[in-house]
Amino acid sequence: MSDLSVNIVGPRMKNPLMLASGILDETGESMLMAVKKGAGAVVTKSVGLEANEGHRNPTAFEIGDGLGLLNAMGLPNPGINDYEREVKIALTGGVPVIGSVFGRDGKDFSYLAGKMEDYGASAVELNLSCPHAKGVGMDIGADPEEVGIIVSAVSSAVSIPVFAKLTPNVPNIADIALSAVKAGAEGVVAINTLKGMIISPETGLPVLGNRLGGLSGPAILPVGVRSVFEIKQRFMKEEVNAVIIGVGGISSAHDALQYIMAGADALQIGSVMRWKGAAVFGEIASGISDFMDREGYSTIKDMVGIAQEAKK
Amino acid sequence: MKHSEGLKGTDIVEIEKVQRETHDTVSLYFTHHDDAKTGQFYMVWIPGLDEVPMSISAIEEDGRRSVTVKDVGEATHALCTMKAGEQIGIRGPFGKGYTLVGKRVLLVGGGSGMASLIVAAREYARVGKDVTLCIGARTKEDLLFGEQAGIKVEVSTDDGSAGFHGFVTDLAERLLNEDDYDMIVTCGPEIMMKKMLDIASAREIKYEASLERLMKCGIGVCDACAIGGYRVCKGGPVFPDTILLKIDEFGERRRDAAGRVVKL
Numbered sequence: 206m207s208d209l210s211v212n213i214v215g216p217r218m219k220n221p222l223m224l225a226s227g228i229l230d231e232t233g234e235s236m237l238m239a240v241k242k243g244a245g246a247v248v249t250k251s252v253g254l255e256a257n258e259g260h261r262n263p264t265a266f267e268i269g270d271g272l273g274l275l276n277a278m279g280l281p282n283p284g285i286n287d288y289e290r291e292v293k294i295a296l297t298g299g300v301p302v303i304g305s306v307f308g309r310d311g312k313d314f315s316y317l318a319g320k321m322e323d324y325g326a327s328a329v330e331l332n333l334s335c336p337h338a339k340g341v342g343m344d345i346g347a348d349p350e351e352v353g354i355i356v357s358a359v360s361s362a363v364s365i366p367v368f369a370k371l372t373p374n375v376p377n378i379a380d381i382a383l384s385a386v387k388a389g390a391e392g393v394v395a396i397n398t399l400k401g402m403i404i405s406p407e408t409g410l411p412v413l414g415n416r417l418g419g420l421s422g423p424a425i426l427p428v429g430v431r432s433v434f435e436i437k438q439r440f441m442k443e444e445v446n447a448v449i450i451g452v453g454g455i456s457s458a459h460d461a462l463q464y465i466m467a468g469a470d471a472l473q474i475g476s477v478m479r480w481k482g483a484a485v486f487g488e489i490a491s492g493i494s495d496f497m498d499r500e501g502y503s504t505i506k507d508m509v510g511i512a513q514e515a516k517k
Numbered sequence: 518m519k520h521s522e523g524l525k526g527t528d529i530v531e532i533e534k535v536q537r538e539t540h541d542t543v544s545l546y547f548t549h550h551d552d553a554k555t556g557q558f559y560m561v562w563i564p565g566l567d568e569v570p571m572s573i574s575a576i577e578e579d580g581r582r583s584v585t586v587k588d589v590g591e592a593t594h595a596l597c598t599m600k601a602g603e604q605i606g607i608r609g610p611f612g613k614g615y616t617l618v619g620k621r622v623l624l625v626g627g628g629s630g631m632a633s634l635i636v637a638a639r640e641y642a643r644v645g646k647d648v649t650l651c652i653g654a655r656t657k658e659d660l661l662f663g664e665q666a667g668i669k670v671e672v673s674t675d676d677g678s679a680g681f682h683g684f685v686t687d688l689a690e691r692l693l694n695e696d697d698y699d700m701i702v703t704c705g706p707e708i709m710m711k712k713m714l715d716i717a718s719a720r721e722i723k724y725e726a727s728l729e730r731l732m733k734c735g736i737g738v739c740d741a742c743a744i745g746g747y748r749v750c751k752g753g754p755v756f757p758d759t760i761l762l763k764i765d766e767f768g769e770r771r772r773d774a775a776g777r778v779v780k781l
Contacts, residue, residue, distance in 0.1 A: 228738050231776045234746035250740070250776070258774035262568035263560070265734035266526045266608055275526065278739055283777040290778070407529040407604060408564040479738050 207497035208504050209490060211245070211471050213392065213448045214301045214328040214366055218245035218471070220490045221505050222461070225452050225475030226251055226305040226330060226370070229483070231282070233294025240298030243486035247295055248473065249288070251305040251332040252321075253341070254313060256284040260337070261414035267479065268403065273422030273454075274476045275401050277337040277415035280307060285320045292324040301327035303368070307341045311358025322363045329365060331355065331390075333381075334372035334397030336419045343372040343397070349384035360389030368450065370394040371432075373425075378432045379439035382449075386440070392448025394473065395432045399425055422454055422476035429453025430463045437468025437510050456481065458492025468510040527562050527606030532599055533581075540658055542587045542629065543597050549607050550580040555636045556614025556727055556755045559584060560735040562606030567592035570732040570750070572633035572704075573610060585632035585661070611735050612754050615640075616725060619700025622646055625689045625713055627653040627705025631661040633727045633754075634704040642667045649692060653685025653705065686712045698722055707781055711768025714761055724758040728767075731774055743772060 209220040224230055224239040224247040231250045239247055259281030268275055282288070285306075295302045304321025306329060308314045318329040333346025333355065345351050352369060359367050369385035371378055373396040382393045398419025403412045411417075433451045440447055451469030455461050456477035464472055477485050493505075502508050534546040549559075553576050561584060562568040569592045571584035588597040599605070615637045622641050626634040631652060641648045642665075649669045654660040657679035663672060672680030673688040681688040686709055689701075693716070701717045703710045704727040717724035730742035730749040737751030745764035747753065752760075761767050773779050 229740050229748075231740035232743040232746075232772070235740050235743050235748075238746045256775035256777055259733070262733060263527065263562055263606075263608075264568075265736070265739055266560075267736060268524050268526065272524075274734075274736075274738065276734070276739070278733065281733075281739075281741065281775055283775050287777050403524065403526040405525065405527065405529060405564065405606065408606075410565050412526040412562070412606070414567070476738065479736055482737075 225473035228475035242483035277418035315362035366391035426454030630705030
C-alpha cells in the first residue's frame with residue numbers, strides 16, 4: 206500500500222498536496238474548505254504590512270476553454286494585523302498552515318514572517334514572484350542577490366522553515382533557487398505565474414485593470430515542470446539538499462507525477478479549482494496512490510527526481 | 518452562435534437600447550447568445566474603467582439580455598450615462614440562479630435587488646405559479662418594476678408615498694398572515710433578507726435569497742466574495758435557507774476590498 210505522506214514543513218503532511226497561495230485562501234473559512242476536501246496543507250493569501258485593496262477590476266478571467274486564468278489581483282489582503290483571525294480559523298482544520306508574505310525588503314519580510322510564526326504557521330512562503338505589483342514580488346525576486354539578502358534576513362528572524370516562491374519570468378530560475386537555499390531557505394516553490402496580457406481589439410484596450418497580469422492554469426504546466434527540473438538538476442550538481450515544491454497548472458494526478466519526477470517533493474494546487482472545485486485534492490491524491498500501487502512505488506520520495514537519471 | 522470566452526477575456530457587445538426605470542436606475546439592453554438562467558449574473562466591463570457584477574434582468578430566447586443599473590458610484594454612473602451604440606464587455610453568465618420551486622410564492626425585493634428578483638417573478642408567472650411580488654422602496658420615485666403584467670404586486674415605501682407605509686418585511690408578514698405560501702424568495706438589503714429568513718424559518722416555509730458581495734474574479738477563485746467558506750460568485754448568488762441558517766456572518770458582516778471583516 207502506497208504512502209503519500211511527506212515531511213517537509215515541520216508537521217508531517219498526509220499527502221503532498223497544498224492549497225496554492227492566491228486561490229481561495231483570503232479567508233480562513235475558505236482554507237478550511239480545501240482542508241475538508243483533502244488538502245495536506247494550505248498556503249495563505251500573500252499578506253503584507255498594511256491592508257491593500259489590490260488592482261481595479263477586471264482582475265481575473267478565464268482564457269480559452271479551461272486553458273488558463275489571467276489575473277492581476279494586485280495582492281489584495283487585509284494586512285498582517287487583521288490576518289491572525291484567518292490563520293487561526295485555518296488551523297482548526299488540523300493540517301499545516303503556511304503563511305505567505307510579501308514585502309519590499311528583508312525587514313518587511315522578517316517582521317511579517319515573525320507574525321505568521323506567532324499566529325501558528327508551520328512555515329512561511331516568501332512571495333518573491335508576483336508579476337503584477339510594483340516594488341514587491343518579482344520586482345525584487347528576479348535578482349538572485351536580492352533574494353539571498355531577503356531569505357537570509359528572514360531565516361535568522363524565525364525558527365520555522367522558510368520557502369522562497371520563485372518567478373519563471375527570468376532567464377535562469379535555478380540561479381535564484383540556489384541563491385535562496387544558500388541563504389538559508391528550507392526550499393523553494395516554483396513557479397508563480399507567467400507575465401501576460403490580453404487586448405480587446407474592439408476597444409483597442411488591454412482588458413485587465415492593471416493591463417499586465419499573470420497566467421496560471423493548465424497552459425503553464427510544461428513551463429513549471431521544466432523549471433522544477435532545472436532547479437533539481439542544479440541542486441544535484443551543487444550537492445545542495447533542499448526541498449522543491451512544484452506548482453503551476455496541475456489539474457490531475459498525471460500532472461502532479463510529472464512535477465514529482467522532475468524533482469518536486471510536494472505540490473501546490475490552485476487555478477484548477479476554477480473548473481474542478483476543491484474536490485480536486487481528493488481526486489489527485491487517490492490518482493497518485495493508484496499510480497504508485499500499480500507501478501510499485503511505496504513512497505513519494507521513491508519517485509522524486511527520477512526523470513533526472515534518464516539518458517538524454 | 519454561442520459566445521465563447523476564447524482568448525478574449527470578455528465579449529464586446531453593443532448596447533441596443535437604454536430604458537430609464539427610475540430617476541437613478543436604467544436598464545441596458547444588448548444581445549449575448551448564452552444559456553443564462555434566472556438569477557445568474559454577468560461581469561460587465563466598462564472599457565478602460567472598471568468591471569462590476571450585474572444581475573441579468575431580462576432573458577429572452579433570441580439572446581436579448583438586459584442589466585438594470587442603479588447609479589451609486591463611478592462605474593455604475595458610467596453605465597447609467599451610456600447610450601445605444603456604445604460598447605461594454607460581458608463575461609458570464611456566472612453563478613447559481615433561483616431554483617424556481619414552490620407553487621404559492623412570495624417574492625420580497627428591496628431597492629436594486631429587484632433587478633435580480635424581477636426575472637424570477639416573471640418566470641414563476643410564466644409557468645403558471647401563484648406569485649405575489651412584494652416590493653420595498655424608499656419613496657414612490659425609487660420604486661423599481663412596480664407595474665408587472667400578470668403579477669400581483671404589493672408595495673411598501675419608507676415615507677408612505679406609495680403603498681404600505683413601513684418596512685417591506687412588515688408588509689410581507691401581513692401577507693403571510695392573510696394567505697398560505699410555500700416558498701419565499703428574496704433579494705435586497707441583507708438585513709432585510711436576514712429578517713425574511715427568520716420569518717420563513719419560524720413559519721417553516723422554504724426560502725432562498727440572492728446575495729450581494731464585493732466581487733473581483735467572478736469565477737470562484739479569488740475569494741473576495743467569500744461568505745462562510747462559500748463564494749457568492751460560484752456557490753451563489755442564490756443560496757437556500759439550509760445553507761444561510763448555518764452562516765453566522767449572513768446579515769451581520771461582510772468583507773471589504775482588502776478582505777477585512779466589516780459590519781453590515
